[in-house]
Structure formats: C-alpha cells, structure tokens
Amino acid sequence: MSDPAVLLIRKVMGEFPHRRIRILSNAEQLGANRKVNNLVLLTEEARHDFLVQSDGDVRVGPNYLREIIAPFADPSVGVVSCFYRGIVQPNLGAEIEAVGAASDFFAGALVAEWMEGVTFALGASVATSRTWLAKIGRFEALANLLADDYEIGNRVHQAGGKVLLSREPVWTMYPALNFREFWEHQIRWARTVRLVRPASFFGLIVTHGLPWALLAALVAPNAWISAAYLLGYLVLRLAMAWIAGVWGVGDEVLCRKLWLVPLRDAIHFVVWLAGFASNRVTWGGAEYEVRAGKMSPLAHS
Numbered sequence: 001m002s003d004p005a006v007l008l009i010r011k012v013m014g015e016f017p018h019r020r021i022r023i024l025s026n027a028e029q030l031g032a033n034r035k036v037n038n039l040v041l042l043t044e045e046a047r048h049d050f051l052v053q054s055d056g057d058v059r060v061g062p063n064y065l066r067e068i069i070a071p072f073a074d075p076s077v078g079v080v081s082c083f084y085r086g087i088v089q090p091n092l093g094a095e096i097e098a099v100g101a102a103s104d105f106f107a108g109a110l111v112a113e114w115m116e117g118v119t120f121a122l123g124a125s126v127a128t129s130r131t132w133l134a135k136i137g138r139f140e141a142l143a144n145l146l147a148d149d150y151e152i153g154n155r156v157h158q159a160g161g162k163v164l165l166s167r168e169p170v171w172t173m174y175p176a177l178n179f180r181e182f183w184e185h186q187i188r189w190a191r192t193v194r195l196v197r198p199a200s201f202f203g204l205i206v207t208h209g210l211p212w213a214l215l216a217a218l219v220a221p222n223a224w225i226s227a228a229y230l231l232g233y234l235v236l237r238l239a240m241a242w243i244a245g246v247w248g249v250g251d252e253v254l255c256r257k258l259w260l261v262p263l264r265d266a267i268h269f270v271v272w273l274a275g276f277a278s279n280r281v282t283w284g285g286a287e288y289e290v291r292a293g294k295m296s297p298l299a300h301s
Helices: 005-015 034-045 064-073 092-116 130-135 148-158 179-196 198-207 209-219 223-248 252-256 258-274
Strands: 050-054 077-081 084-088 125-129 162-165 170-174 280-283 286-291 294-297
Touching (some): 034 148, 084 092, 092 179, 125 148, 148 179, 179 258, 209 223, 209 258, 223 252, 223 258
Parallel strands (some): 084 170
Antiparallel strands (some): 050 125, 286 294
C-alpha cells in the first residue's frame, strides 16, 4: 500500500463517506500479467453486472460513464472501449508517443472498423459485463497473455458479441521518458501488435509513407519530381493526422506538435523493423518472452 495514490483515495473517501469506495490490494498471482491479476480481484469484489476498467493514468469527463454504458442497452454488445487524448509532460519521448497514437494508431483503428468491424478493445478504458466475461472464461483466461485489452475484445467478438468504440474519448498521461524507457515502450507496443495480428503487422509496410517517399525521391529523374514526392507525403500525412487526431479525437498535443509527425514516422519505421527481431518485451521493469501470446518471465528479471 505504498502507492502515493492511496493517500489521495483516502482523502476522497473522507470527503464522500456516503459513497462505497474501497481500496483492494494483494491480488492472487494467477499469471504473469499483473494487471489482469488485479482485474480478477476487482471483478470478484464488484457488486453489479457491468464492469468498467481504466488505466491508472486515465482521466475522464462528466459524461464518461453514461456514454460508455449506453451501448449495452443492446444485449448483443459485449465490449465498449475508448479513444484517448494525450496529456504530456514536457519531454520529447512523451510527445512523440502522444503524437503517434493520435496521428497513426487511431486512424488504423478507424480503418479496421470500416474494413472488418472492431474486433479488439483499446486498453485505456474498457467496459464489459459479467455475462460476456463468463462466455470467454472470465479474466482468469487472460492472466498469462500480453495483450489483455486486445484479447478481451477479440474473444468477445469470437463469442458473437459486438465490440464498439465509444464516442466519448478519455485522456491519458504520457510521462517523461529517457531514451531507454521510450525505446522499450515502443518495442513492446510493436511486438504486441505483431504477436496478436502478424499479417496486419507485416502489412504495415505499405503504410510507412516516409521511407517510400524518400525512396521515390532518390530514384526520381530530376529534383522537381523528387520534391513533389516529398511534398506529397507531407501534405497527405499531415492532413490525415489532423483529420483523425485533431478534428476526430480532439487531441491538443497533436494540434500543438503536428510538426513532430515526420520525426515520429521515421522512428516508427525503425521500431517496426525492430519488432521482428525477437519475442521479448519489457513491461513494468521486468522482461518477458512471449510464446503463443503467453508471457513467460525471464529468469534474470
């Protein structure tokens, strides 16, 4: 109970004594995914059918619960998750992560919804129900999996439930990162996508506009055509980033830091290549090897 958030929670409990607020800890270690171990404990203690989970660095608006629960009026809806706007500490690594999510990741999720429907959940904030959890083996079935947010959406989809994206985005914090922390975080995201959707991850090769534009510029017959390729990349890429991240989600970080998009794209291409290098990821200060989607802690961790 050494988490500094405990003091704040106790203060809230004192200010709202008529509300049922409890602090739960010491979850049983059912698997390598410590987040899921906690979710198992919380689910056991919950009193109602609908379950809403959010990461510890997520901030929500006053309409959040109303909006994320409303779709469950349709009993075929099994999971609802949210896009998230960035709140960043003044740090280049944090800003690049926020810009990448708003300008690229969200666009990819929208394309997936358009092409095949949503078959996954976005992990910042996820709502489901005990009824649908029971159909996929409850959280216990996810205790050794790396991509628990993806899996809960995908398994509900496979069980016949609808997986939706909420129209109510939340906010998530991007803390300051040194180079090693930034690299490990990016690599974990990349390898997570490769391990759960290998064909889609390989197909990202056609979405890396910057290296293709640079290659086209290098082989172009003259400087004017080379410049046209690079200008075309900038115009189309920045327009897509603005439409998806600023106009669509309302991300203020991307609005202020739009100029970071080309730098983020260059880094992301290197991260994408490194995503193929191994099945090892670092999460929460520990290193894991992932086999068949399941995490196995490495001995030295």
